[in-house]
Amino acid sequence: MPKLRLKRGDILRLEGLLSLQVEEGRVLISGGLYEKGSKISIPKAKSLPLEAEEDAVVDYSLGEGGHIEHLSERTIPPEWDALIRDIVDKRPRLVMVMGNVDVGKTFFTTYVANTLLRHGIRAAAVDGDVGQADIGPPSTVGVGLFERPVGLLYEIPMLSAYFVGSMSPSGHMLEFIVGMARMVERGLREAEMVIVNTPGWIFGGPARSLQLHLVELLRPDIVVALQQDKELEHLLACIPQTNVRRIPTSKSVRPRSRDERAFLRELLLGRYFNNAGRMVLDLRRVRLERCYYRTGQPIDQRSLGIREPILHAEKLPEGLLVVVKRALSQDAIRELKKRFEQVKVIEAGSERYLLVGLVDKTNELLGLGIIERIDYSRERMTVITPVRDRDRIWAVQIGSMKVKPSGKEVGVLRPGSF
Numbered sequence: 001m002p003k004l005r006l007k008r009g010d011i012l013r014l015e016g017l018l019s020l021q022v023e024e025g026r027v028l029i030s031g032g033l034y035e036k037g038s039k040i041s042i043p044k045a046k047s048l049p050l051e052a053e054e055d056a057v058v059d060y061s062l063g064e065g066g067h068i069e070h071l072s073e074r075t076i077p078p079e080w081d082a083l084i085r086d087i088v089d090k091r092p093r094l095v096m097v098m099g100n101v102d103v104g105k106t107f108f109t110t111y112v113a114n115t116l117l118r119h120g121i122r123a124a125a126v127d128g129d130v131g132q133a134d135i136g137p138p139s140t141v142g143v144g145l146f147e148r149p150v151g152l153l154y155e156i157p158m159l160s161a162y163f164v165g166s167m168s169p170s171g172h173m174l175e176f177i178v179g180m181a182r183m184v185e186r187g188l189r190e191a192e193m194v195i196v197n198t199p200g201w202i203f204g205g206p207a208r209s210l211q212l213h214l215v216e217l218l219r220p221d222i223v224v225a226l227q228q229d230k231e232l233e234h235l236l237a238c239i240p241q242t243n244v245r246r247i248p249t250s251k252s253v254r255p256r257s258r259d260e261r262a263f264l265r266e267l268l269l270g271r272y273f274n275n276a277g278r279m280v281l282d283l284r285r286v287r288l289e290r291c292y293y294r295t296g297q298p299i300d301q302r303s304l305g306i307r308e309p310i311l312h313a314e315k316l317p318e319g320l321l322v323v324v325k326r327a328l329s330q331d332a333i334r335e336l337k338k339r340f341e342q343v344k345v346i347e348a349g350s351e352r353y354l355l356v357g358l359v360d361k362t363n364e365l366l367g368l369g370i371i372e373r374i375d376y377s378r379e380r381m382t383v384i385t386p387v388r389d390r391d392r393i394w395a396v397q398i399g400s401m402k403v404k405p406s407g408k409e410v411g412v413l414r415p416g417s418f
């Protein structure tokens with residue numbers, strides 16, 4: 001293996017694919033301490049800074065796209081260190097990191113938690129990035145524990161995750177908020193400090209509302225505003241200023257394009273379902289959540305007085321829900337609307353590829369699933385899932401996004417239609 005001989009204070013930028021092993025001395029990678037014998041692998045297209053704490057020798061091997069560059073200055077702005085020193089001294093319970101996309105929120109979270117670990121403080125991180133989730137699979141928010149230093153956030157072990165329903169919080173604000181609250185609660189139970197990484201969705205009415213309500217709900221001790229310029233000021237204007245700490249972004253931030261993000265999402269989701277199997281759930285035993293279907297009183301389809309075949313019918317307080325094999329004629333719908341205020345028509349098969357969350361008795365997420373089909377007459381749902389233990393599944397949370405097991409996104413479900 002080739003070797004790097006580093007002098008105390010040397011700074012490197014490490015780009016994956018790359019693996020390193022410290023042979024002598026101590027280095028900091030993403031703020032985490034790596035000593036003699038420690039190893040790290042950096043995947044393709046990820047880049048991390050290394051700082052030599054003392055003279056050191058590291059062995060390395062480069063893979064595809066791998067690269068090591070000597071830098072003339074630190075990639076960590078001095079304001080970050082001042083803030084982290086404060087955090088180490090004052091030990092707030094909850095720190096929330098706010099920022100636009102691509103400003104280094106995830107890196108900052110990792111850097112802080114790694115640094116805290118060096119001071120003997122065990123932090124948990126809550127990952128509010130739903131699409132590019134580092135903790136838990138895409139479409140969830142998750143919480144994990146920093147037990148040892150890591151280069152990248154996704155390496156920390158997950159404690160719990162919560163299914164949001166899609167790849168973005170925008171159509172699932174309530175699920176997102178509930179999930180974040182639950183993850184923070186869990187983190188606070190297990191760690192001295194929780195660092196919350198929020199989504200980079202900051203402009204426009206709904207985004208403002210989400211961010212500010214998140215602050216109101218979580219009541220963080222510190223809001224870290226990571227900004228390039230003044231792009232967070234419209235939000236900060238509505239937050240008690242005593243809690244806000246503004247810090248600049250690093251010059252080393254590497255932005256990701258829209259395509260790159262979509263590609264990464266697909267890759268992660270595909271990887272998640274890679275070893276998935278098929279499972280049949282009995283809907284008389286397993287509850288459905290976040291949908292209209294099976295929340296009403298069953299009615300005899302013959303009493304509806306229409307000729308077209310109906311697979312399932314139930315009376316909802318809002319009206320009628322029917323599941324049909326083929327779209328109903330306008331006449332039939334008109335007929336039903338005369339008797340029921342609202343008529344919801346589900347075409348059998350439209351549930352295919354719907355992303356769902358599978359939860360246990362205590363409502364804890366066991367994993368994700370993809371609906372393959374529902375047998376509406378026999379009341380059975382077939383899902384593709386990496387979850388193995390069928391007996392632990394107590395409920396299915398219906399999402400709004402359709403994906404294939406390869407990770408490819410193939411459509412969405414209209415809100416309220418299922």
Ligand SMILES: Nc1ncnc2c1ncn2[C@@H]1O[C@H](COP(=O)(O)OP(=O)(O)OP(=O)(O)O)[C@@H](O)[C@H]1O
Nearest residue numbers: 047075101102103104105106107200250252253254
């Ligand atoms: N201080 C820094 N030193 C070195 N590299 C950095 C620093 N800050 C960010 N980066 C790099 O910039 C890239 C983007 O950072 P990161 O993923 O943390 O941004 P983000 O705000 O979380 O983005 P997203 O909006 O996609 O969640 C990463 O490769 C990260 O390693």
Ligand SMILES: [Mg+2]
Nearest residue numbers: 105106107129
């Ligand atoms: Mg991020």
